[in-house]
Every structure is written in C-alpha cells, then in structure tokens.
Amino acid sequence: MDWTAIRLLYLSELRAALRERSVLINGILIPLLMYPLMMWVMFSAILFVTARTESFASRVEIAGLPAEHRSLLGRLEEEGRIEVTEVDAPPAGTAATYRAGIEERLLAGELDAALIFEATADGPQGNAAVALMSNGSSDQSQTARGRLERALSVERSDWLDRIAGQHGLEGAKWQVFEVESSNLATGVEMGQFLMGMMIPLFFVIMIANGCLYPAIDSTAGERERNTWETTSTLATRRIHIVAAKYLYVATMGTVAGALNAAAMVVSFRSFLGPLLARLGDGDGSGFAFELPLRSLPVLLLTAVLLGALIGAAMMILAAFARTFKEGQSMVTPLYLLVIFPVVVLNDPSLEFTPPLAAIPVVNVVLLLRQAIAGNLLWLQLGITLLSNAAAIVGCLWLASRVLRVEEVATGSFEGNLFQFLRQRLRPAGGKA
Amino acid sequence: MSTIQVEVQGLSKNFFDQARGEVNAVTEVDFECRSGEIFGLLGANGAGKTTTLRMISTVLQPSDGTARVLGHDVVREPVEVRRNLGFYSASTALYPRLTARETLTLFARVNKYPAERTKDRVEEMIERFGLGEYAGARIEKLSTGMKQKVSIARTVVHDPPVLIFDEPTVGLDVLNALDLQKGIRELRDEGKTILFSTHIMSEAERLCDRIAIIDKGRIRACDGLEGLRAATSHHYLEDIFVHYVTGNDTPA
Helix, strand or coil, X not given: CCHHXXXXXXXHHHHHHCCCHHHHHHHHXXXXXXXXXXXXXXXXXXXXXXXXXXXXXEEEEEECCCHHHCHHHHHHHHHCCEEEEEXXXXXXXXXXXXXXHHHHHHHHCCCCEEEEEEECCCCCCCCEEEEXXXXXXXXXXXXXXXXXXXHHHHHHHHHHHHHHHHCCXXXXXXXXXXXXXXXXXXXXXXXXXXXXHHHXXXXXXXXXXXXXXXXXXXXXXXXXXXCHHHHHCCCCCHHHHHHHHHHHHHHHHHHHHHHHHHHHHHHHXXXXXXXXXXXXXXXXXXXXXXXXXXXXXXXXXXXXXXHHHHHHHHHHHHCCCCCHHHHHHHHHHHHHHHHHHHHHCCCCCCCCCHHHHCCCCHHHHHHXXXXXXXXXXXXXXXXXXXHHHHHHHHHHHHHHHHHHCHHHHHCCCCCXXXXXXXXXXXXXXXXX | CCCEEEEEEEEEEEEEEXXXXXXXXXXXXXXXXXXXXXXXXXXXXXXXXXXXXHXXXXXXXXXXXXXXXXXXXXXXXXXXXXXCEEEEECCCCCCCCCEHHHHHHHHHHHCCCCHHHHHHHHHHHHHHCCCHHHCCCEHHHCCHHHHHHXXXXXXXXXXXXXXXXXXXXXXXXXXXXXXXXXXXXXXXXXXXXXXXXXXXXXXXXXXXXXXXXXXXXXXXXXXXXXXXXXXXXXXXXHHHHHHHHHCCCCCC
C-alpha cells in the first residue's frame, strides 16, 4: 500500500472540504450547534410563555359563595394576581340566564373564569355543587382556571377535614382509598432513558448527513469539476485514490456523529435539564443527564462503524453519477433507507436481542441505547461489530469491483448501480 | 543521440456505445517519440487523438496493442508510467478549493518527487510560471490564464521526462496560446519528450518536429513537415492534411 499517497490525498480532500461551506455546515456546524440552538430556543420560548402567563391578573367572578367557604377568598389572595368579583347567587329560576351571561362575557374576554356555587340540600352545611367556567381557547382564561382549581382543591380538602373532625374522624382515617405513587428510577436513570431514546436517532441521521455531501463531492463532484481525470493521472494505484476518498468520507461522517452526540449531551444538561425541572415540580430532582463513562468508547466505536458503513454505501451509489445533482438523486434513497428503520424501531420496549444485533445500522442504534443506559451486552456488541464489519467489507469489495470497470471510473456508464449490476449479471449474449 | 521514450504499437480502443453500438475509436496505431522532440497528433475532432493519448497516459485501457513509456507498459506498470509522465488536457481541471502552492505540492509528492526537494521545486515552478502573487490564492479565484499556468506547472512539477498536451490551447486567447506554445518549446529544449495533439494546422506547423495525421482512429501519415511536404507535393499543412484525410487534393 502506498500510505504516503493515501495520506497526502486524504489530507488534501479534508483541507478542500473544510473550505467548502456546505461541508462545514452539514458536517460540523449543524451537528454541533443545531441541538443546543434548538433547545435554547425552545427553553427561551417556554420560559417566555410561562413568565408571560404567570404575570396575567385573572379576572374572576364568584357567585353564591357559602359562608362555610369564605376561606376560599383568602386562598385566592395567597395565589396572587387574581381580581375577584363576588356576587350573590342568582335568584331561583334565573340560573340559566346568569350562566348564559357569564358565557358571553368569557367568550368576549371580559372575564377570565367564573365559579358558581349552588347549595345542595343533602350533606353537611356548606355542601355545594361548584361550576367552574372558563374559555379554553384563551391563555388568560386557562391560567385563571388553573389558579382557581388549585385554590378550590385545597379549600375542598380542608373543608372535608373539618367536617370529618366534627364527626371525630381524622382525614387519614376516613380517606382510606389513598393512592401513593412512587418512581423507583433515579434522576440519572431517567435522564439516561431519555438520552437513550433521542441520541441514537439523531446520531444516525447526523452521520448520514455528514457522509452525504463528501460522498457525492468526492465522486460525482470530481467528475462535474473535471478533476477526476486529473486525479487519475497521479502516480499511485487507483485503489489508493479511492481509499483516500473513502477515508475522507468516513471521517466526515464519524466526526459529524461524534460532534452531534457531544452537543446533544451538553444540550440535555444545559437546557433540557433545567427546563424539565422548571416545568415539573420545580425542585430540579426529576432528570439528571449524565452519560456513563463506559458508554463513551461504545459511542466512538459506533460513530466509526456507522461512518465507515454509510460512507462506503454512499460512495458506491455516487460513483455512478456524473453530476452533483445526479449524485444527490442516487444517494438520497439510501439516506432515507438508513434513517427509516431507525425512526420506526425507536421503540423503548424493543429488546436488543442477538438476532437484532445482526442487522447493520439498527444494531448500532440499539447498542448505543443500551450503552447510554449503562448496560453493555457483550454478545450483542460482538455480533454488532461482526455484522457491521462484514457489511463494510462487502461494500468495499463491491466498490473495488465497480470502480475497476472503465466506463464507471471514467463516468461514461449511463445508469446507476442497479442497472450496472443487472447488466453485469445478465447471461452472456444478452447485450444485443 | 536521442532515445525512444514512447513506443506505441498496434494500439486499439473499442467500446460499446448505446447509441452507436460497437465503436472503433482507435485502430492499430503505431508511432514512437524521442527525447527532445515535440511529436504532434493532428486530427479533426473525434479522430481518436484524445483516446490515443488517454491510453498512453493510462486513463483508458487499450483494447489491443501496447504502449510503453520509458519501457514501462501502460497496462502492466501504470504507476511507473504515470510517474514518468505529465498529462495535460482540457478535461484535466484543477481542484478549485486548493491553492496553487498546495496543488503543486500535492502533485509533486504523490508523483514521487523527492520529499526533501519538493518545497524548492514548488517555489521554482511558482517563479518560472509567474505565479508568485497568486500562489496562496485558491484556484477557483484565479483567471483562466492563471489556471492554465498552474495546470502546466502541476503537469511538470515532478519533472517527468515525457509530457502529453492534449489540445492545450482550446479555449485560450491568442496571447495565452502563444505563451503556452513558448512554454512547450522551452520544455522540449530542456530535453523533454512532448506529445502534442491539436486540430489547428498553424499550431502543429509552428511547434511540432514530427507530425502524425490521424483520421477515423488510424494514423494516415507520420513524418516531419518537410517529409510530409515531399510525400504530398503540398507546401501547407492544411493541404497535406486534406490530402491524407480525404484522399483528394484540393486547391490551396
């Protein structure tokens, strides 16, 4: 092997690629910045909306508030930013008219929510049916409803406790059907679960994205720029030229995948973690986004494997194209083919079994998911390595056979890989 | 005493074209080129000049026959052939995103010019072709004339004894074309063997020491200009060319 020529050609491909805006954007900037930027925008937008909603002063009308529930007004005052208008219960026979009036004012935006108490004959003093009316299409009305529900819930619970106390019962004794839920997963485990669902998916997409432009640029792009013939006059074997190009494509894919995974972990920690804490119970104990150290070698390994496999497959397809556009139309189906099973199989209940470990690309996604969760299944890891290595060798073998054909190497073959294979596999004498 | 640097014997190229069927692009072409001479392949468009030169430069494989460059067979020792050859044609463009200096360094190194002397050689080429001001600029930013100069510099940077120029003046203005011809003559004077293809009679007349007239993939005549004149009784190359290609003598 002429390693000097391979190294020189590889470095010159990389240098040229890093001066090309499309390569920089697709292979480095998007994987590196897209997720932090997306999450930052999402984080800012959600915080902005939340802050704006929280600053609304809710205009609330309460009708027929029984004397036993006067404490509700204190609770609403504690809730803050609620302007309460208290009115008497509508006289008998006018309830429907009153409700219609409330509806009208809610829809017109003159009122954000209304509480209508209707005393019931049964039960203890203060027992009432409460109607909570709001307009679901208005943010302000939704906020007012939330505030009323919280205050009402506490009021109801306290009133029931008071009534129970009058009968000599403590709340815990009469509320026998209590549901206590607990989550056994730690914050780290929950974070790893979420990262395991999302990182592998985008990892594959970014590696395919990282390979796409270089694969087309180094084959069809060379033909379009008339540099293919220049390259083929270099004093080294053609296989060395192809090897240098292949290493360049695989490198770009691997780098895109690794950068994307790193950017995603940082984004999860810096944006998603604080956001989930804020939207949840606020104590920040929900999710913790920590990547187990032992998953890093697996992540790097899978980036290399996928970069090498997708790069090889894309180069074979693009080798038949004479223009960049032709290259795009030949390679795009493979891009979709790679991404489709990853999206479809992104099911958390899917178990990483040895048979699944034999399917290239899918196995990498499942392996990575397990690794992020801190589990390393050695048998599956071995099968994954073997199956991807076999697929890479198969692709490279096919590429060496294809590029040995002069019409393909010089770009005079009219057709794609499948037409080429059909033509070559046709029995002798069929080419008339 | 000049030595034979390029030997071509019975060189043929056939290929299958979907529109035209089996095409004999080049048929049993024979010629030799010696050191320190400019050997011209003169033919109309589609006569087989480029295909012949591409086979000699190992870009295409011959269907039949042999070609040797400094004794190295183009099929069996393509890397050795390319190492001793500089190939220039209108279809050998430069890498747009590399600078002139990077391009020359790459070609010198991959074509096995000694690593320790590459830097000096590249600077020598930059000076010789007047690229100094633009050596650090990307090729895509250069004018057509400057690109042409970089192309020739990358063809000769590894100091090959044999140079192939396939219709090098196509698309050039008169001044650039004359400049290029001057450069080719200088290379010949340095002892290089030069294969030069053209369909421009005046260019072949001015530049070539020997001329092979090629038509429909076959060599119709091969001699110095004086020899061709004597053989056809025509003075102008244009008339000589018509004589061999059409078989008729047309009035000059």
